Amino acid sequence: MTNSLEWALGYGYVRSWERLHRIEEEKLFAAPPDELIAEAARDTLRLQGSNIDNRDQLLEQLQRATSVLASSSGVSAGVISAPASALAGLVPPFHSGDDAVARRLIRQVRHAINEYRDDRRLALVRARNQLLRTIVLTALVTYQLVVLAILAGAPRPAFISAVAFFLIGATVGLFNRLYLDASTETAVEDYGLAASRLLHTPVLCGLAALGGALIVPLLSAQINPTIDDNAATVAASSLAAIFDITQRPFTLVLAAVFGLTPSALISRLQSEAEKYKSDLKSSETPAVR
Amino acid sequence: MEIEPVAEPAEPPAPPPAAREPIRRSNLMTGLIVTAPVGTLVISVATGAIFILGVDGVRAIVAGLIVGGIVWLAMGVAATSFLQCDRANRSIHKELTTRLEAMSTDPLPAAAERQLYALAQELGVSLSSVGSDEEHRRLITQLQNPPR
Numbered sequence: 001m002t003n004s005l006e007w008a009l010g011y012g013y014v015r016s017w018e019r020l021h022r023i024e025e026e027k028l029f030a031a032p033p034d035e036l037i038a039e040a041a042r043d044t045l046r047l048q049g050s051n052i053d054n055r056d057q058l059l060e061q062l063q064r065a066t067s068v069l070a071s072s073s074g075v076s077a078g079v080i081s082a083p084a085s086a087l088a089g090l091v092p093p094f095h096s097g098d099d100a101v102a103r104r105l106i107r108q109v110r111h112a113i114n115e116y117r118d119d120r121r122l123a124l125v126r127a128r129n130q131l132l133r134t135i136v137l138t139a140l141v142t143y144q145l146v147v148l149a150i151l152a153g154a155p156r157p158a159f160i161s162a163v164a165f166f167l168i169g170a171t172v173g174l175f176n177r178l179y180l181d182a183s184t185e186t187a188v189e190d191y192g193l194a195a196s197r198l199l200h201t202p203v204l205c206g207l208a209a210l211g212g213a214l215i216v217p218l219l220s221a222q223i224n225p226t227i228d229d230n231a232a233t234v235a236a237s238s239l240a241a242i243f244d245i246t247q248r249p250f251t252l253v254l255a256a257v258f259g260l261t262p263s264a265l266i267s268r269l270q271s272e273a274e275k276y277k278s279d280l281k282s283s284e285t286p287a288v289r
Numbered sequence: 290m291e292i293e294p295v296a297e298p299a300e301p302p303a304p305p306p307a308a309r310e311p312i313r314r315s316n317l318m319t320g321l322i323v324t325a326p327v328g329t330l331v332i333s334v335a336t337g338a339i340f341i342l343g344v345d346g347v348r349a350i351v352a353g354l355i356v357g358g359i360v361w362l363a364m365g366v367a368a369t370s371f372l373q374c375d376r377a378n379r380s381i382h383k384e385l386t387t388r389l390e391a392m393s394t395d396p397l398p399a400a401a402e403r404q405l406y407a408l409a410q411e412l413g414v415s416l417s418s419v420g421s422d423e424e425h426r427r428l429i430t431q432l433q434n435p436p437r
Contacts, residue, residue, distance in 0.1 A: 004315070004316050004319045004369075004372035004373070004377075005319040005322065005323075005372075007372060007373065007374045007377040007378075008319055008322075008323045008368075008371075008372050008377050009323075010377075010378065012374060012377075013374075013378060013381045013382075013385070016374075016385055016408060016411070016412060017385070019404060019408050020385065020388060020389065020392075020408060022401075022404065023392065023397070023401045023404050023405050023408070024392065026397070026398050026400065026401035026404075027392065027395065027397050027398070027401055029398075030397070030398045030401075132325075132326050135326035135329075135330075136325050136326050136329050139326065139329035139330045139332075139333060140329055142330070142333045143329065143332055143333040143336065146333050146336050146337050146340075146353075147336065147350055150336070150340050150345075150346060150349050150350060151346065151347070151350070153346075156340070156341060159337070159340060159341065160341060163337060163341070189378075189380060189381055189384070191378070191381070192378070196326075199326055199327070203330065
């Protein structure tokens with residue numbers, strides 16, 4: 001992957017975060033005890049609000065390490081009190097080796113938090129790039145439909161009607177998107193995932209509207225016995241009649257309804273992204289330190 | 290812990306003129322890839338619009354491909370201006386550089402400092418206030434004799 005493509009696709013930023021985090025962990029390992037204890041207290045707060053799987057073990061590890069460091073450097077202020085279980089077996093005086101172990105433990109906890117956040121960032125970037133690939137494929141299918149209609153000699157009014165159905169579906173889909181966006185978390189950077197979803201919505205909803213406007217009249221002509229047999233046969237066999245909004249204006253309503261059908265898929269995509277964003281938000285450094 | 294002396298990072302050498310053409314071509318390819326989702330849609334829209342305007346059959350398809358392709362190419366060329374790390378996503382770049390600058394003001398182990406310089410160079414940031422030799426010595430002393 002070329003360097004510019006890495007930045008454009010967002011992988012470069014995730015890689016930069018990973019590198020920055022490794023530097024930060026090295027710095028933390030070499031920090032003076034007071035700074036290390038303050039950083040450990042900060043990580044404790046980050047862990048307490050996070051969704052990290054092994055959060056409790058990490059908290060315990062952090063509290064044991066902080067207690068050793070605090071005891072060996074004679075610091076007591078700012079140390080978050082550890083539960084009795086975390087301190088079991090810890091009896092001062094501690095040796096110089098204990099200090100090094102405590103530093104390593106604190107670095108490990110920071111590494112676990114950083115890794116968790118980097119994984120979430122990578123998941124957001126991957127989801128966005130996957131969605132962009134889906135858009136390209138969907139657009140290619142749309143292009144093939146256009147080419148097929150032209151080569152099959154579709155009448156121009158029918159083609160215009162099909163475009164109208166597509167546009168109505170796309171508009172309804174975008175309105176629905178506005179509604180879904182009201183519940184999104186905007187404070188966390190999503191690496192362009194929301195913008196990709198915005199591009200995906202009209203294409204998908206437009207195609208769904210077009211499909212609905214075609215399938216429902218065809219099916220109703222086949223299954224409704226009250227319709228005159230001859231008329232039904234004519235209607236079902238003639239795509240030009242189905243795609244004539246002057247004769248069948250109600251098909252516009254059908255297109256609008258079917259434009260909403262991909263909302264389940266879109267909201268599922270959105271909820272996945274929201275989970276990653278909420279994971280990132282929950283493991284952020286708390287505002288009050 | 291072993292702390293090595295820090296070497297000043299060299300400025301990245303400018304690419305020779307002969308190497309610029311492949312870079313430009315690679316950037317254009319990247320621009321086309323990045324704009325592919327919109328570009329493919331534009332081709333469909335152009336083909337449909339040309340057909341509605343009165344061109345029939347294969348001629349409409351070819352004309353749509355040409356018009357849509359030109360628009361896509363123009364978008365790809367325009368996108369090449371937004372491929373550098375500081376322009377592809379400004380807010381993340383800003384966040385990263387702020388963190389880098391904040392970190393560079395504190396003393397760092399030599400290996401970490403080298404990595405910091407390398408990362409800063411990749412992100413196009415010049416770090417002015419990186420820990421001095423005096424700070425390094427203080428850090429070494431502190432690590433060897435931690436305060437009790």
